[in-house]
Amino acid sequence: MKSIFASLAVLALASHLATGQSVWINEVLTNPNGSDSGAAFGNEYFELRGTPGLALSGYYLLSLEGQGANTGDINQFFDLGAFSIGANGYLFARQNLSPYVATAGGATVIENTAGQGWGLTGASTVGHSGDGTQVDWENSASTILLIQKGAGDAPALTTDLDTDNNGTLDLPAGWTVADSVGIMDSSSANAADFSYGAITLRVGELGSSLEGVIVQVPGTPPTSAGAFYVGRKGESTGSTADDWMGAILNGSSAAPLDITFAYSSDEAFVGKKTPDMVYGGPNLVPEPGTLALVGLGCLALIIGRKSR
Ligand SMILES: [Ca+2]
Ligand SMILES: [Ca+2]
Ligand SMILES: [Ca+2]
Ligand SMILES: [Ca+2]
8 A cells, every 4th residue: 555655656746747837827817897906906816826835936927028029028027935835725816905805715815015906116015026107917918927937037127038029938047937828808909919828818819829829719898998817727737728718807896706707718607707716716617518518418318329
């Protein structure tokens, strides 16, 4: 018995080493309905998932520009070095005076308590740095990049990760990318936009990515233009349409707990609300759609008839 457990431990370690990864981007709300970081409340958030208790020393969460002459520039970043993944395997980060207080037990919850939104460079209590007075996530086209700097230099707001603007990343020495997702919501209106994510969730078929999978989100924004969410399905680890979903949001900044996925790259999420993804806990794994159930029913019927 002992040797079985030893073998399992070796296998687990081998698979960890094979992926080189023990922390993932799990949810990002960069562009909620209405004002993104008002004085009264801040409705943006992000969630990471990883090895329970993992210290995030050397980890940074970056937002890269995807438009115009500055594509690849680090618009803002979070230095996560002071934080650890929670005992339940989650870290939930929220803005000052966030409405998302119902968080899962065991999660690390970090909140900026110094000034609006994510806080100004040097003042933020969640390690946020942004250009000038920027205290909310830059909206699309953008790429959210989770990196481990290793022996390399720490990110700086002036760092350009696509120095030749050819759509592929030119990473500094020592850095490894733990996870990445590209966001092209409907406020992105240029076919020349780039993202650099292992997956990109995109509205309106505008913009491209040379780095990974592009997944289309159908529909048009019912209210505030651009409001958009990306998250993993359940506890996925890959970067395909089976792992991630993107959604156009409908709702009001004054009632953030009622913000609904109006359109989604996976229709099983349509009509669900952002709290259904659990702040600091496992994301929703939706039931199969009605059509899929009908299909399964037909299959069962056919198999039943054949066996008779
Ligand atoms: Ca924003
Ligand atoms: Ca390049
Ligand atoms: Ca560039
Ligand atoms: Ca979650």
